[in-house]
Amino acid sequence: MSFIEIKNLSHAYNEDDHREETIHDLSLSIERGEFVALLGHNGSGKSTLAKLITGILDIQSGQIIADGTDVSKISGEEELFALRRKIGMVFQNPDDQLVATVVEEDIAFGPENLGVEPQEIRRRVRNSLRAVGMLKYARHAPHKLSGGQKQRIAIAGVLAMMPECIIFDEATAMLDPKGRADVMSLISRIHKAGITVVHITHNMNEALAADRVVVINEGRIFLEGTPSYVFSHVDELHSVGLEAPPLTELLHALAAAGYSVPAFSSGVSDTVDVVESLFGK
Amino acid sequence: MIKDITLGQYFPGGSLLHRIDPRMKILVAMLFIIMVFSATTVYTLAAVTVLTFLLPLIGRIPFKTVMKSILPLKWIILIMLILYLFAGAKEGDRILWQWQWHFIHIAFSVEGIAKAVCLSVRIVVLVLSTSVILSYTTSPIALADAIERLLAPLNRIKVPVHDFAMMITIALRFIPILIEETDKIMSAQASRGADFYTGNLVKRSKALIPVFIPLFVSSVRHADELATAMECRCYRGGRGRTRMKKLTYTAVDYAVFALTALLLFAVIIAADHAGGFAYL
Numbered sequence: 001m002s003f004i005e006i007k008n009l010s011h012a013y014n015e016d017d018h019r020e021e022t023i024h025d026l027s028l029s030i031e032r033g034e035f036v037a038l039l040g041h042n043g044s045g046k047s048t049l050a051k052l053i054t055g056i057l058d059i060q061s062g063q064i065i066a067d068g069t070d071v072s073k074i075s076g077e078e079e080l081f082a083l084r085r086k087i088g089m090v091f092q093n094p095d096d097q098l099v100a101t102v103v104e105e106d107i108a109f110g111p112e113n114l115g116v117e118p119q120e121i122r123r124r125v126r127n128s129l130r131a132v133g134m135l136k137y138a139r140h141a142p143h144k145l146s147g148g149q150k151q152r153i154a155i156a157g158v159l160a161m162m163p164e165c166i167i168f169d170e171a172t173a174m175l176d177p178k179g180r181a182d183v184m185s186l187i188s189r190i191h192k193a194g195i196t197v198v199h200i201t202h203n204m205n206e207a208l209a210a211d212r213v214v215v216i217n218e219g220r221i222f223l224e225g226t227p228s229y230v231f232s233h234v235d236e237l238h239s240v241g242l243e244a245p246p247l248t249e250l251l252h253a254l255a256a257a258g259y260s261v262p263a264f265s266s267g268v269s270d271t272v273d274v275v276e277s278l279f280g281k
Numbered sequence: 282m283i284k285d286i287t288l289g290q291y292f293p294g295g296s297l298l299h300r301i302d303p304r305m306k307i308l309v310a311m312l313f314i315i316m317v318f319s320a321t322t323v324y325t326l327a328a329v330t331v332l333t334f335l336l337p338l339i340g341r342i343p344f345k346t347v348m349k350s351i352l353p354l355k356w357i358i359l360i361m362l363i364l365y366l367f368a369g370a371k372e373g374d375r376i377l378w379q380w381q382w383h384f385i386h387i388a389f390s391v392e393g394i395a396k397a398v399c400l401s402v403r404i405v406v407l408v409l410s411t412s413v414i415l416s417y418t419t420s421p422i423a424l425a426d427a428i429e430r431l432l433a434p435l436n437r438i439k440v441p442v443h444d445f446a447m448m449i450t451i452a453l454r455f456i457p458i459l460i461e462e463t464d465k466i467m468s469a470q471a472s473r474g475a476d477f478y479t480g481n482l483v484k485r486s487k488a489l490i491p492v493f494i495p496l497f498v499s500s501v502r503h504a505d506e507l508a509t510a511m512e513c514r515c516y517r518g519g520r521g522r523t524r525m526k527k528l529t530y531t532a533v534d535y536a537v538f539a540l541t542a543l544l545l546f547a548v549i550i551a552a553d554h555a556g557g558f559a560y561l
Contacts, residue, residue: 056509081515089513096506099514101422101454108525110514121525143457157514 001068002029003165003196004053004087009062011048011219022048024219025062030198032164035191037210037227038200041241045219046200050167054087055080067164085114088158092170094150095142103145103153104129104138110161121160128156131193132186148179152186165196172206184209204231204245208266215242232263247271254278291420297533298340298418303427305534309541310414316545317407325552326399326406332544333406336413350412351405358401365397425449430528436519443519455503462499466492 011023022045030036038046051057052071053064059072067086074080091097100106104125111121129135132152142150151171158166168187172180180203188209191197199210207213213230215223217240223230231237231244234252243249247265251274254261259278265271293299301309320326337347366389374390381387415424429446436442467477470491477488 051509054513056512077517081517084513084515089510091506091510093506095458096503097510099454099507099511100450101420105422105525109511109516112522112524113515113517115521115523118523118525118527121523125525142454154510161514 001065003032003034003067004028004030005063005065006049006053007063007065009049009052009059009064011045011052011057011060013048015060022219023052026216026219026221028214028221028224030165030196033191033194033196035188035197035199035209035211037207037213038198038216039202039204039207039213039230039242040216040222041202044216046216047169049216050089050169050198050200053167054084054089081114085161086163087165087167088161088163090151090155090158090166090168090171092173094147094154094174097154097157098142098150101141101143103134103140103142106142106153107157107160110157114161124160124162128159131159131189132156146179147175148182151175151179151183155183155186155190159190163195165198166190167198167200169200170202171199172201172203180206202242204243208245215240228264228266234263292340292342292346292417293420294341294418296339296341296418297537298336298414300533301537302528302530302534303419303423304431304528305530305538306414306419307424307427307431309538310411312538312541312545313410313414314407316541316548317403317410319545319549319552320403321552323395323399325548326402328551329548330402330406333410333413336410337417340413340418342413342417347409347413347417350416351409354404354408358404361401361404362397365393365400421453422450425453426526427528441518443522447518451507455500458503459496459500463492463496466495 006026006028009023009026010021012021014020022043024045026045026049038049040046048057052059053066055071055074062072064071066083069079069083071083074083098106099109107125107128108121111124116124125138126135129138132155134149134152134156137145137149137153142153145153155166155171171187172183175183184206187197187199197210199206201207208227208231210227213223213225213227214221215230215237222240223233223236231248234244234248237244244252245265247268247270248263250271251261251263251265254275255263261274261278265274298306317329320329337344374388374392377389377391379386379388419427425446428449429442432440432442467475471477475488475491477485477492479485480488
């Protein structure tokens with residue numbers, strides 16, 4: 001059984017009006033240890049999906065089974081906390097996730113809520129800070145850090161709860177290019193450490209790092225597969241207002257101009273080779 | 282520039298005063314306040330004043346920084362001085378100069394002047410001692426934490442002590458964010474021609490309305506998102522919550538408390554028996 005199983009899920013913010021459903025009869029499964037990128041433009045329902053998985057929003061119809069627990073049947077606080085400990089979330093605005101005025105106190109917040117022993121909390125805080133490369137900032141005030149650094153602190157705060165899966169809800173959207181690159185490499189490292197990663201984004205380059213890309217449009221799954229499969233369908237992506245990564249777009253333009261080129265670019269050197277073989281050095 | 286603001290008046294350091302348990306510091310500050318009020322004679326007040334001016338030295342806080350907390354008191358002290366200079370004379374006082382017109386009677390007396398000076402000193406000492414013991418040498422978060430733990434017994438009568446402490450912490454956390462946001466909104470409005478700095482009070486207040494409304498909206502949005510993030514990190518109030526930092530009283534804490542208590546005792550005895558001019 002998959003780590004997260006979503007079956008026939010529908011959700012409307014206005015429950016009486018089903019024409020305005022944000023999520024429409026969506027089914028998706030996420031395997032343990034997988035790195036899935038959820039793509040879609042604003043209002044496509046991808047963030048709503050994340051909030052349904054972690055039980056922040058109530059499930060109206062359909063089913064989500066996370067690590068064997070039926071999320072819609074969770075009634076007690078303990079069960080809900082067990083779910084949220086297992087599946088952590090990192091949000092868009094780093095400022096709205098940090099609770100304390102000292103970095104280490106903020107990272108301790110999650111484990112403190114779980115009732116972990118002080119000594120163990122200390123150990124986790126150190127480990128998480130080391131994992132995100134912010135150990136020397138342990139006693140700094142969050143408001144004096146950069147956006148990327150704050151987001152790494154927010155990630156450390158989730159790591160300290162020892163989750164099995166982390167959902168990044170547009171966690172890079174508000175960062176500058178440097179912060180974005182730092183957070184992306186951190187996400188890859190987290191995935192390599194065996195944690196299931198769900199990365200919600202509308203940055204195509206970031207989706208390239210994933211094992212699987214799921215494109216959501218108007219609450220439905222529009223395209224799903226490996227990055228090379230999804231991004232080869234450039235015309236389909238355009239039809240829902242999305243773009244493929246720039247290099248793949250370049251190849252697509254070349255193909256449209258009559259050149260015979262592959263439909264997907266996995267990286268710069270790859271594309272350079274293709275262009276060189278076409279036009280010479 | 283706006284990012285450099287410090288929260289409260291905390292002056293980071295590693296002095297003895299910084300290291301005392303924040304709970305103990307609250308208790309010591311209370312003893313100090315009682316001490317200041319017990320020093321009812323000139324000699325005891327002088328002793329307490331000397332002691333108070335030693336505190337910034339112990340806490341290694343620059344005297345200039347400390348003076349900043351006293352400076353705003355100048356108006357209160359001035360008003361006090363004037364009131365006591367004119368109305369402080371009682372029968373039997375040594376009158377230096379007086380003037381009477383119908384029921385208005387103004388008199389300078391030696392006792393009146395002494396009283397005014399003593400009371401002013403007392404206010405300065407009160408503010409100085411508590412701000413050095415608490416605000417300058419304790420971080421706001423440690424203070425909020427200490428208040429939570431000191432008031433913990435109130436939990437039994439259903440006072441939401443933890444929630445109050447959490448509110449203080451979050452407020453402190455969001456002060457710099459909201460200041461930055463205010464700055465941004467004001468710049469945005471100014472770039473579209475808003476004028477915040479000229480005109481009379483009414484005009485300037487009205488100019489601030491387009492600043493406060495977006496600020497209010499964004500605060501609510503921040504609150505909503507923070508609440509979601511806190512829920513995701515399993516927050517449910519104080520129940521079942523442990524703390525990373527355990528506060529434990531050390532021998533030094535007890536020694537400082539004992540010393541302050543001893544000084545308080547000495548001041549009370551001295552004020553009663555050792556003579557000296559009693560200004561109250």
